[in-house]
Amino acid sequence: MARRLVWLHIAREIYLRERRFLRLERRMIRDHSNPFEVREEDFTRYFRVSKEIAIYLCQQLHPELSRRRRSGLRTHTQVLVALRFLAEGSYQRGVGQDFLMAVSQPTVSRCVTKVTSSICDRLHQWINFPQTDNEMAAVQERFRANAGFPGIVGLIDCTHISIVTPAIHAEGYRNRKGYFSLNTQMVRNSD
Structure with a gap:
């Protein structure tokens, strides 16, 4: 009985060492x-x-x-x-x-x-809209200089991003073309 317990202990140690080695090898492959x-x-x-x-x-x-x-x-x-x-x-x-x-x-x-x-x-660090009159005037001037459009502070565009059919309220996500999507909107400055 004692001999069997010793063999079980040794077999378990070998198994754990092999698993550690395989885990270590996989990490090394990922890092390369x-x-x-x-x-x-x-x-x-x-x-x-x-x-x-x-x-x-x-x-x-x-x-x-x-x-x-x-x-x-x-x-x-x-x-x-x-x-x-x-x-x-x-x-x-x-x-x-x-x-x-x-x-x-x-x-x-x-x-x-x-x-x-x-x-x-x-x-908030990356996306902001002009807050003061001076900021708005500067943006408008850049639009006028770059594209010849006076009085513009931003360009807006929308698109649909396809999604997997939601489990809840699915019909609320169906767009006019018949597939499920999220309607996204983006505003861009003149830069």
Whole structure:
């Protein structure tokens, strides 16, 4: 009986060591890929932003996205996974399985949630509308100088972003073309 317990203990130790080794090897593989090494044109086509903007986002979001555990994803990986999902507009599994990311669907979901929440927390830093008369006059002057349109403070556009059929109030999301979407609106300045 004692001999059997010793063998069970040894077998368990071997099993745990093998699992630790496999986990360590997987982390090393993930850390070896660097999406920033691809050409600028490919990077922009793949993520729909330039490397400069992606690096800026990584720097700005680092405090919220930094690793909590040694095995956690690096900030740049989380940001790029979320950007790829937003650029792709497709399923999370496909984003995680592509050649630069290699993460699971739940990881993609967590990255998208964390990155978009962090961006939303900082929106006031990046998005603002002219508040004073002097600011409005300056924006109007730039529109007049750039495009020849006097008295303009912003351009507006709307689009529909396709979504999966919602479980609740689905018909409220059906657009005039018959598919489910979110109606988004954007205002742009003259720069």
